[in-house]
Amino acid sequence: MAISYIEYQFTITPKDPATEILMAELGETGFESFVETEDGLLAYIQKELWTEDVLNDIYILENNDFSISYVINEIEQVNWNEEWEKNFTPIVVDNRCTVRAPFHEVPNTEFDVIIEPKMSFGTGHHETTHMMIQHLLNTDLKDKKVLDMGSGTGVLAIVAEMRGAHPIDAIDIDNWCYLNALENVERNNCKQITVEEGDASLLEGRSYDLIIANINRNILLEDIPTYVKCLQPNGMLLLSGFYKEDIPAISEKCLEHSLKFVENLEKNHWVAVKYVN
Numbered sequence: 471m472a473i474s475y476i477e478y479q480f481t482i483t484p485k486d487p488a489t490e491i492l493m494a495e496l497g498e499t500g501f502e503s504f505v506e507t508e509d510g511l512l513a514y515i516q517k518e519l520w521t522e523d524v525l526n527d528i529y530i531l532e533n534n535d536f537s538i539s540y541v542i543n544e545i546e547q548v549n550w551n552e553e554w555e556k557n558f559t560p561i562v563v564d565n566r567c568t569v570r571a572p573f574h575e576v577p578n579t580e581f582d583v584i585i586e587p588k589m590s591f592g593t594g595h596h597e598t599t600h601m602m603i604q605h606l607l608n609t610d611l612k613d614k615k616v617l618d619m620g621s622g623t624g625v626l627a628i629v630a631e632m633r634g635a636h637p638i639d640a641i642d643i644d645n646w647c648y649l650n651a652l653e654n655v656e657r658n659n660c661k662q663i664t665v666e667e668g669d670a671s672l673l674e675g676r677s678y679d680l681i682i683a684n685i686n687r688n689i690l691l692e693d694i695p696t697y698v699k700c701l702q703p704n705g706m707l708l709l710s711g712f713y714k715e716d717i718p719a720i721s722e723k724c725l726e727h728s729l730k731f732v733e734n735l736e737k738n739h740w741v742a743v744k745y746v747n
C-alpha cells in the first residue's frame with residue numbers, strides 16, 4: 471500500500487548544529503525520515519500523523535541564532551533508496567573503512583560497513599562519526615569489551631566488532647535509533663553486539679575495556695562519572711559530539727575523575743577525544 475507523506479524542505483543557516491537539533495526535535499514529533507541536503511534537511515512525516523500545528527513544539531525554529539525556513543510538499547510514496555542515492559555517497563575513512571548504503575558497490579577497503587538508508591546521523595558523513603571511526607581504526611580492539619553509548623545507526627559498534635571487539639553493548643535513548651541499529655547489526659552480520667534502548671541508567675554494575683560515546687556536550691558532562699565507574703583498569707574512553715570550545719569543560723570533568731588525556735582529533739571545529747584511566 472502506498473503511504474502518503476508530507477515532506478518539509480528546510481533551508482538552514484548556519485547548518486551546524488541546528489540541523490542535528492532540528493532533526494532530534496522533529497523525531498520526537500512524529501517525523502520518521504530525514505535526508506540531509508546541501509542547504510538543510512528534508513524531513514518526512516506520514517500524512518495521517520500530520521496536523522497543521524505539527525511544528526508548534528519545535529523550539530529551534532524560535533532560536534534567533536539560526537535562520538530556518540521551509541516549504542511543504544505532499545508526496546504519494548517516498549522511494550527512500552532513490553532519495554539516498556541522490557544524497558548519500560559512500561564515506562571512506564583513512565582509506566581503510568567504507569560506510570555505504572546497500573545499493574552502493576562493494577568497496578575494496580579493509581572494512582565495509584553497510585548502513586540502511588534511513589537516518590542521517592551515523593552514516594560517517596558527520597565529522598564526529600568520522601573521527602570516532604578513525605579512533606577505532608587506530609586502537610587495538612581485539613577481545614575488548616565495548617560500550618557504544620548513543621549508538622544511533624550502530625555504526626561505531628559495527629566497526630568495533632569488525633576490529634575484533636566482543637562483546638559489545640550498543641545503547642540509544644531513542645526508539646527509532648534502537649530499531650535502526652538492530653537492523654544494521656543484522657545486515658552487517660554482527661554477532662557480538664547487543665542493542666538496547668535506554669541511557670546511562672542501564673549501566674549500574676557493568677564494566678567495559680572501552681567506552682565510546684558520541685552524544686553531545688551536556689549529556690557527556692552528566693554521564694562521564696557513570697562511564698568512569700564502568701571502566702576497567704587500563705580502560706579507554708572515546709568521546710565526541712562537541713565543539714573545540716567545549717574541550718576545557720569535558721577535559722576538566724575527565725581529569726576530575728582521574729582519567730589521563732591521550733589525544734584529540736579535530737575536524738571542522740568538532741572534536742573527538744581519547745582518555746584512559
Ligand SMILES: C[S@@+](CC[C@H](N)C(=O)[O-])C[C@H]1O[C@@H](n2cnc3c(N)ncnc32)[C@H](O)[C@@H]1O
Pocket residue numbers: 591592593594598599602619620621622623624625626641642643644647668669670684685686689711
Ligand atoms: C550524535 S548521534 C551519534 C550516533 C552514532 N554513534 C555516530 O557516531 O554516528 C547521538 C545519539 O545519541 C543518542 N542519545 C542522546 N541522548 C542520549 C542519552 N542520554 N543516552 C543514550 N543515547 C542518547 C541520540 O538518540 C543519537 O542517536
